Amino acid sequence: DAGVTQSPTHLIKTRGQQVTLRCSPISGHKSVSWYQQVLGQGPQFIFQYYEKEERGRGNFPDRFSARQFPNYSSELNVNALLLGDSALYLCASRPQGSGANVLTFGAGSRLTVL
Amino acid sequence: GEDVEQSLFLSVREGDSSVINCTYTDSSSTYLYWYKQEPGAGLQLLTYIFSNMDMKQDQRLTVLLNKKDKHLSLRIADTQTGDSAIYFCAETGYSSASKIIFGSGTRLSIRP
Numbered sequence: 001d002a003g004v005t006q007s008p009t010h011l012i013k014t015r016g017q018q019v020t021l022r023c024s025p026i027s028g029h030k031s032v033s034w035y036q037q038v039l040g041q042g043p044q045f046i047f048q049y050y051e052k053e054e055r056g057r058g059n060f061p062d063r064f065s066a067r068q069f070p071n072y073s074s075e076l077n078v079n080a081l082l083l084g085d086s087a088l089y090l091c092a093s094r095p096q097g098s099g100a101n102v103l104t105f106g107a108g109s110r111l112t113v114l
Numbered sequence: 115g116e117d118v119e120q121s122l123f124l125s126v127r128e129g130d131s132s133v134i135n136c137t138y139t140d141s142s143s144t145y146l147y148w149y150k151q152e153p154g155a156g157l158q159l160l161t162y163i164f165s166n167m168d169m170k171q172d173q174r175l176t177v178l179l180n181k182k183d184k185h186l187s188l189r190i191a192d193t194q195t196g197d198s199a200i201y202f203c204a205e206t207g208y209s210s211a212s213k214i215i216f217g218s219g220t221r222l223s224i225r226p
Contacts, residue, residue: 033213042118042202042216043157056213090156103214107156 002026004106006091012112013081021076021109025093031055032074033103034066035090043090049074050096078111086113116140118217120203125223132190134220136203139184143205146179147214148188151200160188160201195224 005024013019025032031050035043048056049068068074072093078085088110092103120136138146147162163170163177163186170177176189190197200219207213 035214040218042204042218043214045213045215048213058213092157102159102162104159105157 004091004093004104006089006106006109008109009107010110010112012114014114015081015083017081018077018079019081019111021089021091021111023074023076023091023106025072025074025091026095026104029093029095029104030072031094031096032068032072033092033094034074034076035092035105036060037088037090037108038084039087046076081113083113086111116205116207116215118203118205118215120217120220122218123221123223125225126193127225128193128195130193132193132197132222134188134190134201134203134222136186136188136217137184138186138203138205138215140205140207140215141184142207145206146177146186147204147206148175148177149202149204149216151202151219157202193222193224198222198224
C-alpha cells in the first residue's frame with residue numbers, strides 16, 4: 001500500500017509568489033494535517049482537515065490556506081511568499097476512529113523562497 | 115501554553131544505550147510520541163505511550179513516562195550506526211486529535 005504521498009518534493013519560489021503543495025493520504029484515511037518544519041526546528045501544526053472541513057488551525061497568518069477534496073486529498077496554498085516561509089512542509093493522515101491517534105507522515109515538500 | 119523541550123545533542127558509543135529526555139507542560143496530554151527523522155526524510159513514528167501508562171517496551175526501545183513531573187524518556191538499547199538521526203518528542207492533548215506539539219529534536223550521533 002502506498003503511504004502518504006506529497007508533491008512536489010522540492011521547489012524554489014521568489015518572494016511575493018504563490019505556491020500550492022499537494023498531498024494524497026493513505027487509502028481509507030479521511031483526516032489530513034499539514035505541518036511546517038523550519039530547518040533546525042520541530043514541525044509546527046498548520047491545519048487539520050476531516051471530511052473536507054477544517055477542524056483545526058495553528059498560529060499561521062491568513063496567507064496560508066488549505067482545502068480537502070472529496071477523495072480526501074489535500075492542497076496547501078501559501079500566498080505572498082516570504083523568505084521565512086522556506087521550510088519542509090509535511091502532510092500527515094490518520095484513520096478516523098483510531099484510538100492510538102497515530103499520524104503517518106509523508107516525506108514532505110521542501111520549499112525554498114529566494 | 116503547550117511546550118515540549120528536549121536537549122539538542124546526544125553522542126553515544128556504538129553498542130551503548132542511548133537515553134533521550136523530554137519535558138512537556140500540557141497536563142492534559144493524552145498521547146506522547148517519539149518520532150525519528152533521518153537526513154532529508156519525513157518523520158517516522160517510533161513508538162507512543164498513552165498517558166495512563168508508565169512504561170512501554172518495544173524491542174530495543176523503552177519509553178518511560180513520569181506524568182507527575184511531565185517527563186518522558188526514550189532508551190535505545192545497543193545503539194547502532196543506523197540509529198543516527200534526529201529524535202522528536204511530541205504530545206497531543208484530548209481536545210485536538212491531529213494537533214501534535216513537537217519538541218525541537220535531539221540529534222543523536224554514534225561514536226565508533
